Amino acid sequence: MRNLRADGGPGGLSRSTVARSVAIPVVLIAALLVLGEKLSVNNMLTLEEVLGLAVFAAATNLLLGYGGLVSFGQAAFYGSGAYLIGLSWLHHWMPFWAAFVLTPVAGGVIALLMGLIALRTRRLYFALLTLAFSELFYQLVNVRYSFTKGATGIFSVSMVPASLSMPRTGYYFTVGITCASLLVLWKITVSPFGLMLRATRENRERVEALGVSVYRHQLLAFVISGAFCSLAGALFVVYGQSTYPDLLNWTTSGEPLFMAVIGGMFSFLGPAFGALLYQVGNQYISQHTHDWQLVLGAVLLVVVLFRPDGLAGVLSVRTWRRMWARRGGRRVTPVDGGPPADPAPATAFEATEGAQQ
């Protein structure tokens, strides 16, 4: 266990981390509450969308950064969360609040069924199989027009209660759900289960040799991730008051991966900040040009090729120490000729994938 913490992986348990684990949430929550009073309605709505996406990205990163699992099917959970609320409204199944509470349950059940099959495969095949599952949902929703309104989607202000469709209450509600979700996810990542999940990423064979079922750990992670992605989809409805098939398309599955990688998948809050950068960048660039995808693609390419640890890696204390050491200062961490932009977790992650040859 010591090694797991010492290698700079996400969320260790040292004393400074405990201090940070109290200070950071308190500061962030306070900042979000203050922003609710200060921001203009437009900016507040942007932030509200970012918060939902932050849950989406952080839940996806439980698989990506912690479990080493690249799922291209996250849209299936996100979209089914949104559609559960949309369809309950359309067919008068149940009131909004009942549907909202049920979204994580539905996401978890879908993830369980998907994971039972998909986790039998590994790496690339896992990515493609999860993609196939989410495309299956996408096509189903597109085709069953009488049931889902097909490609048109479901749009209505009355889909969410009147209290929530007011910008400020909607914002505070989203802040509450987001903070609670992130705290629970963070607790999971530092729990014994979270540490074991990280161990399965680092060395699958050794974990199996310990008599631990990798499959069960990955399945549980998949279910948790599915539940929170579905909740994020429900938050999208609170913000957007609509649901449409593109929420289930495979390109939607790419978005939380982009956010996680750009923000930093080896840090717990990295994906959340990735969501902020992604959405603000999207809005700003789309206002001025038609080249949002071009910019996103270029940024993503640079990050993936040169900074696989993302923004959080660039900003981390370790990186600055190392740069300082290279300038001629005292050597704090060994700089043993390794590639400069390659932190320990990234190499360890690659080590488990080395068998690809």
Add this chain to the structure above:
Amino acid sequence: MHAFVVDLVSTLSTAGYLFIVSAGLTLVFGAMRVINLAHGSFYMYGAFLVSTIVGASSGARFWLAIPAAAVAVGALGALVEVTVMRRLYRSEHLTQLLATFALLLIFADVGLRIWGTRARTVGNPTPFGGRITLAGATFPSYDIAIIAVAAVVGLALWVMLTRTVFGWKVRAVVSDPEALATTGTNTNLLLTSVFVLGAALAAVAGGVIAPQTSVAPGIDQAIIVTAFIVAVIGGLGSVAGAVLGSVLIAAAETLGARYAPNWASTLIYAVLIVVLAVRPWGLLGAAER
């Protein structure tokens, strides 16, 4: 009887273009173990280039436009291989998927800049303008042309991979690039050529299907998923698997459209899920550790 012939021809012509596009994908994967999402962009560029060259009235120029598009997209492939793909060969699948996804996004926007958002149609090329009747069944004669092109491509690939030195080297470079390099082979050049070939095949597929579909932005993202399914069902890296996968998926699409039109579009995903649940490495693929 004639319903059967119509279904058969329709299945084979769909299988034909699916085979060409997924053969390129599987060839690249077989040689360098990289899955290339930007393959969809090459396909789209091929279709757009052909539509630009021939315009709406296709004529005989079509048969010159296809090789021209293949060469142009092949050159783009060479550029992509040298600048990006070469860095990905030894990296993990996440890096490969996201880097090629990034390329897909970049090419999509560049494509919008060049060709705009308007959907284009391409007429059937000269000798295949009409319909023909065979065994009491009538179908577009262009279907036969697609089947013929796919057969030629498949045969050429088979000869190339099994009967030429180049093909032996392509198979050798997967198992042991260092050993191959010590025999005096320029492995970098070899991998670039394979990638160029894959890109050109995507362009050929895009060009060949252009008369049967509307050429518009978004076909890159649509085809890549289908091409993956075909390649994965057959077994990634296996060209014979791509033949099998394309016929299976084409049959599922054709028969689904006839007997269960509401479910046709979901059927191919169900096929993939069932195949991978039973054989996680595809029908003709070799299990990876």
